[in-house]
Amino acid sequence: MELSHEWKSFFPVGGSTVSPLLLSHPHSLPLGPLFFNPNPNPSPNPNPLSLLFSSPSLAPALHLPPHLLPSRFLLSSHPSSILPSTASSLFTPPPQNDTASSFLHNRIHLLYHPHLPNALVFFPTGANDHKIGFFLLTFNHGQLHTRLDPNGDVFLASTGSAHRILRISVTPVADSCLLHDPCNVIGYLLATTLYSVHWFSVKHDSILDRPSVVYLGAKTFKICPVAHACWSPHILEESLVLLETGQLFLFDLNSHGCSDAAFKGTRLKVPWNDSKNKVWLSCEFSWHPRIFVVARSDAVFLVDLRLKECSVSCLMKIQTLRMYAPDENERFLALSRAAPDNFYFALASTTLLLLCDVRKPLLPVLQWIHGVQEPCFMSVVRLSELRSHSRGDHFKLASQTGFCIMLGSFWNCEFNIFCYGSILPFRKGAITSKINPNLCAWELPVEINLSGRECHCGGCLLRKEFSKDAIPEWIDWQLKKEIVLGFGILRNDLAALLCEPDENGGFTLIRLMSSGRLELQRYHASALQATSMEDCHDQAFCLDRHLLYLESDEKYKFPKAFHYLKLDYLYAYATGDLAQFLVKKLEKNSIDYQDKEPLCAEVHELLCEKLNACGFGQSRSCPAITSVFNDIKLPASLHEVALRRLWADLPIELLQLAFFSYAECHEVIGDLDQNRVALEFLAVPDLPQLPPFFLRKSSPHGNHDIVGPVIPFPVLLVLNEFWDGCSNLEGGEFSVEAELGLKYKEVMQVAGEIAVSVYGPTHLDDHAVSLADDGEETWVGSSKPKSFLLYHPGAFNSSATGHVQEKSVYSDTVYDTFISHVPEKKSNEQTESVGQEIFDDLSPVELRFDAPVKKLEPQGLKAYNLLKRQMSKWQESFDSYQEFCIQSRFEKTS
Incomplete structure (x- = not known):
């Protein structure tokens, strides 16, 4: 055909x-x-x-x-995750390596002297590749020699900044221009960093026979990164800069004065259509000094600025390649001017290489299946340059x-x-x-x-x-x-x-x-x-x-020891099979914890003491949910409150599996491995708190300290269900996340009834059930004024941080609702000596001090009053704080 x-x-x-x-x-x-x-x-x-x-x-x-950063194995957890943090350790493939971004562009560039057998080699150098390094290649008697600085190293030219140089581009001066130039300029150089472009002039000192690079100035784009910059093949001193937003700037070295090092280019008003969320790649001059070819990841455009009104036409679309590049991820990657004249340009996509003509839009002149993985470099040369100096x-x-x-x-x-x-x-x-x-x-x-x-x-x-x-x-x-x-x-x-x-x-x-x-x-x-x-x-x-x-050069002198961790429990939890996995383990070696003696009587007594101090134990003075809310002193998310509620439901015998003395920790490890591995756990604090004891120090502790938890809570929760005779463990019906979700709804409902909401009434889940009708779970002192405050921190509030698709920027909503205890109003009268309660009127939340109780003497009261006046002055000038106090009904004492 x-x-x-x-x-x-x-x-x-x-x-x-x-x-x-x-x-x-x-x-x-x-x-x-x-x-x-x-x-x-x-x-x-x-x-x-x-x-x-x-x-x-x-x-x-x-x-x-x-290479082995924790981020390689971290994923955002499920909103109802039982872990306190918002990330969970999951077995995932490592993310895409960003190291390749440092190798996208050619690092060396050659500039020739038009009348001497010399060549300059330019490249980025320095501790952060922030300087221009260069040296001279001279040809003499069939030998190639390098001309370096007096110290035997390369010459250096600084951009005046510490930012990494990503690209270098050089352009030579024509012979006719060089004859009339008293400054002996042989070319120009531009270097681009992420947010700036720097211009240099390249000179050759004929007396010293050495090159020099003179800094001309720079242009910094503070908001948007630089996508590409290139020299004009028509006018020597002109260059074109493309930003990642699609903005084009034209710079002329002749119009730049010597008094100011900051360049002021001309912003070209190009009417892009549908340019949001697009990746801009490169720009080139076409056959006319005011006609440009601009490449985007999905299209290539011809920009014509010869007339007063800018004209933009499409030269190539990624959709035109669908026959031989059907992948939805196909995109353009590189652009270059091509021969035989400036009407042609070469364009590379993920799969294809195209030779195009600006006179024939949407119609490639030639196409190849290039077979190169992620091509980033492209250059067009004459065949005579590759087949020179032949015998025939x-x-x-x-x-x-x-x-x-x-x-x-x-x-x-x-x-x-x-x-x-x-x-x-x-x-x-x-x-x-x-x-x-x-x-x-x-x-x-x-x-x-x-x-x-x-x-x-x-x-x-x-x-x-x-x-x-x-x-x-x-x-x-x-x-x-x-x-x-x-x-x-x-x-x-x-x-x-x-x-x-x-x-x-x-x-x-x-x-x-x-x-x-x-x-x-x-x-x-x-x-x-x-x-x-x-x-x-x-x-x-x-x-x-x-x-x-x-x-x-120094070899590693210390012996290498490898300890392998068996992560089958973690893998079972990550895949949602923790209950079935533990049931099979327990059935092989069934142990009834109720028949076992406490591992350590001291641990048993301490846990009972802390639970009794918070209202738990065999003789409870108030319902469980009431005790959990009474334990709230410092601000806590409702997710943390629900987690404490689940911990409080565990029997004291089961808690002993998660907490033991620090001395016992060394004994257990010694039985497993003679070469003891240093495992550190946080000590249980002295302040009365409910498990898992969030407020505690990470400082070293002694052998008599109680440490833990050493067993993750999901394992303890499954063990409790197993020993209680739960029948739906093997069928996969029991879910740790579902249990936490039920407690979260319960806590959310009670919080809406007993707490003042800063941002209006709390919108509860449709499936949440009120506990007001539950006779066993009544709130003690419910007729009193509400002493809890329910609020959203400003960082999680969509109205303060902007909207993204009409939703909060922070996606894990179970963590963005906080509750705190409001201190009772104190009398303004000050006695001769007061304690830490004097600070309660400075904050809308109750403060707790993990320090010995001390009284303030008159000298301390004088310093306190001075600090209080300064603090009050700042609070009065902070509008957001004043609004918060009004909505939370917190009255600051004077």
Whole structure:
């Protein structure tokens, strides 16, 4: 079937067996070799030029967190979780590693002197990659030399800030401009951080034969991060900046005065439609100085600012790729200007690589299935740059008219070359003026080994995959392997000074390795790809060096001991099978705790004493729910109150399993393991409290202290149900969360009856049952004024922190309602000596002091009155506090 050129472009190369726009064997023989293999020896000289320079300044400044952080195993718990915190330990896969974000962009950039055989190498350096490092490469008598500062290290240029430099971009000065420039400026450089862009001018001191970088100024965007910045190919001093909100800024170095270091660019008023919650990627200049190509994760736009009114048109949408990229997560990842002129641009998505023309919206010129995982780097070069310095000119015409897109990922160590050019085959002596303007792909994409150390033979590939599988999933194999962090292709005339001509030509690469080595590697064009490299068999995949970590020469001197914890109980709780798991355990070894003697009489007496002090015990003076509320002194969430209610229902014999003396803890551990492991538990406080005793210190305690709980409450609750003869444990009907939910509703109902709500009446659950009619659960002194305060802290109040879909920003609502005891009003008269109760009129909640009772003497009363006046003055000026006191009916004494 004969198709037009436009219809042929919808068939991506590699996406099907039929690729109408693919020029391949045998018709592509006139194109010449399109594989590029590294030379084992990059130079015929006795001293190979593979290593140019090595320094810690070239290594990336990474501050990598430990791999085994608790956050890898934490998930937000169920709203009715029995744990006091809002996170529970669950077995979940580790989150996506953010380390790759430091390897998205090319770290080195080359700038050439137009009249001297010199090249400047720029890269970020410093403790946080916050400085511009650079040095000079000079070519003399077929040798390449590095020119460093007097201390033997790289030159430095500061941005004036400590923020990490994410991208660097350079632009050279044209020869005509350089002749009329008395300052010897050879180019300009811009460096972008997360929220700022910095501009520099690059000069060459011909007298000292050394480079210099002069800081010109910066622009800081305080609210929105910088997405991309680029130089104009039309006007030397202009640059374009794209923010992550889609805002565009145009900067002109000529309009910047020397008096102010802060740049003031022109904000371009672009009428974006539906730009909220979109990821903006990149921006480029098109064929006109006021026409730009702007890429978003879902679309690419052409912005035309030649007229007074800005015009925006869509060039490409992600929906147009659905035939060969049906994944819903497909998105655009990279954008670059392309050849043969500024009408073309290259665009990479998750699956496809597209060559587009701004004159043909929504219609790609070429498409490839790129096969690169998360490509982040893309560069377009002429084929003549990759096949220079050849012995013959058999493929000269194809080299001069062909182009290559280099697409890859530094983090994943993958780079492919995509060649394209005229649709007509080339022959020696063909007339260039009759070349068909339509473009097609030249051969299938080819992989290029940038590191020069990757062997693709079967044995090395197998060892590579097996080594990856042997590494734990929380370790990134790239961090234990020397990878390429950046590269630059040496200019053809300079590369010709270093090596003899190749049969079919080639190119010279300067690459930066993660070990801090700057290397030079020669690649030659070949008709076949080299799959086996004998010199790299032993080092094809070395996973025994942490090259991206700071290493110490001193070995670990102390013996390593490993103690393994059996987490079957935790796993059963995380999966919701705790009851069934414990029942099977108990049935094998059934023990009746009621028949057992207390492990320690001291523990038994202490627990009974604390429970009796709070109104619990065998001779209760008031109902259980009343005792729980009487225990509330400091503010507590209703979730905590419900948890105390469940703890208080446990029999004293069962509580002994959760609390024991600190001396017993060492005895138990000693029986399990001769090498005692230091396990620390919090001591039970002296203040009368209900379990699980929230108010206590974490300071060291003695052997006579009572510590605990050492058994999680869910286990105790299931044990209590089991020994009470609960029949629904094995069937899976019993739920710890459901029990807590019932107690929470009970506490919520009672709180609504006995407490003053700051924010109006409490809206209870529809299924909550009032306890007012329960004869056994009556509130003592219910006729008295309400002495409890029910409120929501400002951090949990949606009206104070904003609305997100008409709901509170804080999602775990069981924790956002607090209750506290309001102190009784005291007389204003002060005696000669008073105690801690004097502070009660300063706060709407009752204060408790875990300290010996002391009386304030007249000298202390004088200091107290001074502090009280200052505190009152602050309270009167704080509107939110005054509103809180009015709604809570708290009257502050003067």
